[in-house]
Amino acid sequence: xxxxxxxxxxxxxxxxxxxxxxxxxxxxxxxxxxxxxxxxxxxxxxxxxxxxxxxxxxxxxxxxxxxxxxxxxxxxxxxxxxxxxxxxxxxxxxxxxxxxxxxxxxxxxxxxxxxxxxxxxxxxxxxxxxxxxxxxxxxxxxxxxxxxxxxxxxxxxxxxxxxxxxxxxxxxxxxxxxxxxxxxxxxxxxxxxxxxxxxxxxxxxxxxxxxxxxxxxxxxxxxxxxxxx
Amino acid sequence: xxxxxxxxxxxxxxxxxxxxxxxxxxxxxxxxxxxxxxxxxxxxxxxxxxxxxxxxxxxxxxxxxxxxxxxxxxxxxxxxxxxxxxxxxxxxxxxxxxxxxxxxxxxxxxxxxxxxxxxxxxxxxxxxxxxxxxxxxxxxxxxxxxxxxxxxxxxxxxxxxxxxxxxxxxxxxxxxxxxxxxxxxxxxxxxxxxxxxxxxxxxxxxxxxxxxxxxxxxxxxxxxxxxxxxxxxxxxxxxxxxxxxxxxxxxxxxxxxxxxxxxxx
Numbered sequence: 001x002x003x004x005x006x007x008x009x010x011x012x013x014x015x016x017x018x019x020x021x022x023x024x025x026x027x028x029x030x031x032x033x034x035x036x037x038x039x040x041x042x043x044x045x046x047x048x049x050x051x052x053x054x055x056x057x058x059x060x061x062x063x064x065x066x067x068x069x070x071x072x073x074x075x076x077x078x079x080x081x082x083x084x085x086x087x088x089x090x091x092x093x094x095x096x097x098x099x100x101x102x103x104x105x106x107x108x109x110x111x112x113x114x115x116x117x118x119x120x121x122x123x124x125x126x127x128x129x130x131x132x133x134x135x136x137x138x139x140x141x142x143x144x145x146x147x148x149x150x151x152x153x154x155x156x157x158x159x160x161x162x163x164x165x166x167x168x169x170x171x172x173x174x175x176x177x178x179x180x181x182x183x184x185x186x187x188x189x190x191x192x193x194x195x196x197x198x199x200x201x202x203x204x205x206x207x208x209x210x211x212x213x214x215x216x217x218x219x220x221x222x223x224x225x226x227x228x229x
Numbered sequence: 230x231x232x233x234x235x236x237x238x239x240x241x242x243x244x245x246x247x248x249x250x251x252x253x254x255x256x257x258x259x260x261x262x263x264x265x266x267x268x269x270x271x272x273x274x275x276x277x278x279x280x281x282x283x284x285x286x287x288x289x290x291x292x293x294x295x296x297x298x299x300x301x302x303x304x305x306x307x308x309x310x311x312x313x314x315x316x317x318x319x320x321x322x323x324x325x326x327x328x329x330x331x332x333x334x335x336x337x338x339x340x341x342x343x344x345x346x347x348x349x350x351x352x353x354x355x356x357x358x359x360x361x362x363x364x365x366x367x368x369x370x371x372x373x374x375x376x377x378x379x380x381x382x383x384x385x386x387x388x389x390x391x392x393x394x395x396x397x398x399x400x401x402x403x404x405x406x407x408x409x410x411x412x413x414x415x416x417x418x419x420x421x422x423x424x425x426x427x428x429x430x431x432x433x434x435x436x437x438x439x440x441x442x443x444x445x446x447x448x449x450x451x452x453x454x455x456x457x458x459x460x461x462x463x464x465x466x467x468x469x470x471x472x473x474x475x476x477x478x479x480x481x482x483x484x485x486x487x488x489x490x491x492x493x494x
Contacts, residue, residue: 007309043391050396105261166320
């Protein structure tokens with residue numbers, strides 16, 4: 001979903017920058033609060049970030065000035081909350097632009113908005129909703145991560161369609177969206193399944209830290225941290 | 230897989246290129262002004278000259294091997310070219326330019342579609358090459374140090390430095406595990422490939438998290454207080470270089486203004 005450097009024309013990249021900046025600044029505030037309270041969460045944060053980097057480097061090209069790949073930011077949102085996930089995605093997207101020339105500096109704002117803001121917030125909302133509805137944890141994780149991934153791509157299609165409307169916004173949106181859908185729907189399902197395994201591992205191994213960070217419900221957390229001990 | 234390896238290669242060039250000793254502030258200033266110019270420019274003329282400028286700077290001043298530069302460029306260029314052909318064909322609607330026969334279907338191509346396709350292609354080319362200039366001549370740590378001087382919040386800098394480190398830890402572990410799986414024929418079929426891939430990603434996460442915790446313990450044992458201190462002995466930017474870049478930028482901006490109304494067809 002990384003929109004390539006220079007692909008977005010003049011008013012659009014600034015607009016996405018401005019929108020993203022507000023939320024990322026809020027995320028930085030949350031992040032500094034979290035690391036003050038739980039310094040031991042720092043390696044988890046860094047590993048999450050590097051993990052997003054590696055996952056979204058496994059890319060398939062897509063002929064929309066962009067590409068398809070797993071995003072990884074859905075899991076980060078479930079574990080760390082959407083605001084912090086957006087900060088991690090910002091750092092990762094900057095590194096991808098600078099270390100891989102994947103995505104770009106001017107398109108950073110648009111990419112942050114789709115992968116770092118819409119994806120995590122959709123994922124987190126679904127995660128909370130499925131916890132409230134008492135859906136099994138693994139199903140909740142799957143839904144959250146798979147739909148976070150898909151919503152990221154829907155957002156990218158909207159951004160591309162707004163920048164290149166052609167005859168009408170709707171036509172252009174359908175063109176971009178259907179090109180993405182071919183590669184992205186299987187990838188989103190794959191990422192969701194992978195996230196179930198990863199989350200299970202995290203709950204077993206880091207249950208105590210996660211439940212003290214109020215990520216997983218006490219029921220899951222206390223039971224699994226006993227397992228780990 | 231290869232993409233993660235590519236980042237290690239780009240990182241190496243950033244430290245070893247012939248311009249690595251010159252001031253990172255100057256390089257960042259030049260790259261960002263070229264980037265902004267090519268993105269803001271309404272006609273393809275200025276992006277083309279920016280592409281030529283940064284290519285010359287990279288190949289003959291920074292001494293980046295031509296083959297490596299081409300390897301970086303060809304992949305995005307092909308994707309953007311295909312995309313721009315699509316834009317040229319499907320996104321025009323004003324004056325018709327020509328009609329083509331697409332599998333028995335008559336398809337009208339419009340003039341503004343072609344102009345949009347061309348402009349987008351060269352805008353991406355100019356922007357990409359100035360991004361490559363920054364990436365291949367300036368090490369990540371220098372960029373992070375500039376960000377630190379620009380008063381970016383401490384927690385952000387620290388997390389960035391840790392993530393930067395873990396990217397390479399990840400890619401080393403990933404490489405080792407990938408070779409081990411490959412030797413045991415883990416990638417010999419489509420289904421096996423999928424299974425091996427998910428095993429790899431899952432284990433990668435576990436291994437690096439453990440390693441991350443050990444690093445954190447080691448850092449704490451050495452008196453880590455939330456600040457990662459890096460030796461800051463970066464060369465100072467020369468005033469003449471900055472002035473020259475400003476002049477060049479202004480000249481290009483004027484050129485962009487003058488060529489504003491050029492149309493391809």
